[in-house]
Amino acid sequence: MRRRRWSVLGAAACVLVAAGCTSGSEEAGGEPAADGEGWTVLVYSIADTDLEPYLLADLAEFAEVGSQEFLQVAAMVDRAADYSSDPLLDLEDWVGAKYVSIGQGSAEELDDLGDVDTGDPAQLAEFVAQGIADHPAEHYALVISDHGASWPGVGGDEGSDYSSLTLDEIRGGIADGLEEAGLDKLDLLGFDACLMATYETASTMAPLADRMIASQELEPGHGWDYRAFQVAADDPDVDVDTLGTAIVDGFAAQAEAEGTGADITLSMIDLNRMAAVDDALTEFSEALSERAADVAPVVGRERADVLSFGRDPDPEVDTHMADLGLLAAEIGVEALDVSDQADALIRALGDAVTYEVAGPAALGASGLSIYFPPTEELLNADYASVESAEAWGGFLASYFEAGSAIPADQQPVFAGDGSAQVFFDEDGLNFFASFEAAAADNVVWSSISYGELGEDGSTTFFGEEEAEVAEDGSGDVLGIFDLTVMTISDGLDTSYAYLTLAYDDEAEIATIDVPLAYYEPGEDEEYRDVTLTITFDPESGDVLNETYYGYTEAGTYGELTADPEGIIVPKLLVVAADGTQSWEPASDVGLYADLPNLQYDFETLASGTPLLAQLTVTDFGGNSDSVTAEVLVP
Template sequence: MFKKTIQQVALLGAAASFALSSLAACAPQAGLLPGAPGFNTLQPGRLTALSQTRSGKKWTIALYLAGDNNLYSAGLDDINEMEAGLAKNPQAAELIDVIVLFDGLPQGDSKIYRIRPDANGYDQNIVSEVIDDRGAVIPMDTKEVDTGNPEVLHRFMDYLTRNHAAQYNSFSIWNHGDGIFRGNPGQDPSQGGSSFFQSVAGGEQRVQGLSSQAFASDDNGGELHLKDLNPGLALATRNLGRPLDIFGFDTCLMQYVETAYQLRGQANILVASEELEPGDGWDYHAYLGTIAQNPNMNPVQVAAMMVDTYGASYRPGGSQRGRDITLSALDINKMMNTLVPSINRLGAELQAALPAEKPAIDAARNATQGFYNRDSADLGDFIKQLSSRTQNPGLQAAIAGVDQAIKQTVINETHYGAPARATGMQMYFPRASMGFNRRYEDASQVNYAETRVWGDFLKAFTSR
């Protein structure tokens, strides 16, 4: 059953307001903000652990819903999905906090919602409470935030983890997404690269291109980039005394090895999509409904379930419209311990094999599963393509190492439609003819650049 059309005007101001005591956001702790590459690595000895006392909740599930753009009605719809999901077990509200920072198209409509079960199920009315944060996140005079301003993200993450910490904590960003770089080099504007939506059979895809933002774009403000995540995550890590259990992107194109690396030490699991997401995004009805019925699920179980409910919602008989989907959950700690070292070895072997193996590498890259961002490629499919094209013993050994590490890192993945060979993660990997983007060398923007080995291979590969 397709989603109902949302009547936006009827929803404005529909929620009742409940005042909750809160602490104003404080300045970030010294030593936890960007500096040298690797600044976001967890340092337990420096944590103040402001939220060691728990709320008694099993889960806090938070969403940064940046809807001040053409996704506005979809954002309202997803709040209704959340309310309907919690209604599958209304008593679960005692064990689960679902907190949403919402900003829509109208000026002055920014709110922090505590999602409540809707006894009427999925409908057009928002019944959730509006939290009075007393200006900690939303200015008391304007009632309007710019979700593309990094300071808003940081204030919300600080406020959230000070006041709504639970045994398990999940934080996701809802909006458009454009990968690890702004824009899409190589995308032909005539193919829809500058549009937010691309029409497809059975629905629309969220699309951004040459003139687009990275993620969390605000039509009346700015945009966010990878580097903007870390100060807010540092505050959350400090307040919780440990990393977030799950960090998610309900956006297009954010499931990269590089994205997961950016979150190291500050989140344990990344849930995101390699490919474009359909306009309907995640299935919050099924996602929150499953947690409501099973509030004792652990983070690995929840992350795997997020992937499963998303995939099921777009397959034949599912509740949402769209096609050509991917979603995966990655264990960031296992990635750091096994996958990153194995990619380093592969990068070194690839560079050493040039120029003799250039034809095989080039052919493998050109045959690899790709996505909307043409300068990236699915890592698991690339090593499969390369393995069938080379007899080089060093490369074969490195390929085996990466393959084993991927199996350990990917908690769960789903794909349907065109990305038939997706394996759960992509990397920046331009074709030889595309050239090398020098931004990939800037570790202050993309932390993965500090590993150097993969970037050194790419520079050699694209210059010969």
């Protein structure tokens, strides 16, 4: 991906699921299934999705190493009908699943499995058991390749009605396969996929392996660099940490070469130490629950500011995954009565996360995330079925209960005495207002939004940026809008785009997440929800990374391989006169989805442009109030 520059400088105003499983390690205390040396790598490739081209490329990378004296590579590859007609090494295109051996630059069909449901844990169990039986070794690796979704699991088999695997099904499938093969445990379980480095995942998978490798963030389509497995081919006695480190480093090096390294994450977790993390998180969750009414404001403020992953301006698409280590650290600093429990959790996480990389946009990532929707309305009811989330789920219930109990006189309400002020200076529009001071302690977020008022009383918003609440408890709020709006052009047409800007002062990196509708070529009705993530250097204007991420019908995420002839339509937030919110197309004109040729700009609003500005404050219970002003741009 080539580097480009913003046309206005200073514009600051997964894909794959790879589970490497090794079994019978001395560290794990298990016995090998059969006499053998070295490593066996099993690849469970759910390529019956739009990720098929990427997954074929991964297997081709594996073939650069290939099966040899101390390394065996076998794969179950379920292919789609439409996304790629390319061969897999020696094997011509097919639809359905094949069980294959990956050699050095070659592939051999071992069995034609026909139409399979890769979201069926029994299919995963059968593959694990058969692969181990056919390829005896001292160590084993399993690679599961497809979209990821954090705690909901992985998958999205389009040939099986978007069937996917929950965390419990992944655990059950692997456990059943290991039991049939006579193995106690794996050495390495990895997820080369979007969002899978979560507490919920690591805790659930802990009985299955010694190590887990996964990403907290959405991953670029190229995923891991499977040539990193060369270290296992070179040394039959290579230990899991050496292999895991090579995988993490290989991923980072490939991302740097591909121009996707700005916001990557990948971490290796010692699953043998997850019991200590479980205990520490339980104590932390219980301490927070016991003091929910007192600590909820602090927790809410830290949740609003903490590093998060899989973001989207539309809260219905956002994954609501927060960095667990950073969240605990900030809460522990601000809420001293839970600082001991926070510190214990941070230490346990530090021990469990043995190696990691993070791009500058994810600076400080701790290696594991956790689910934390900001309001009860956004809580996915299925989270209650995640066994490993019982303690944290109990805290979330207490947090939301405390939010619902905020007295009416302590909820944010802007003063109605006309004290709101709007004025213009060299920074742009300044919007100052005050809400009742009694609510100051409960407020966790404030923002300034800007848009235009429609004749029907609706408002179309072009963006939202954080506003500043005075720290003295007065209830004073100041929002500043620099009078520029984001546009995207394909060289033929130009469209407004909704702007949310995340800026890391320490890393000096900014990220914009733009909600889009993507239409396949020739399609004018059905579309996919897509987020265009743009990471850039606000000082120079250099674009460091730009990627489409798609949200599937299975509820999983991955990089979208957009057809350059496809159409993208940016979406804007429309608030009807009755307060109903929806995301609507920015215009009737779509843009070609050819990502390298898109140009971004920040267009200064013309003098005399009518503008509606809105200042909003929200407390930890989701209660909010807004004040608006209609002005003309000077």
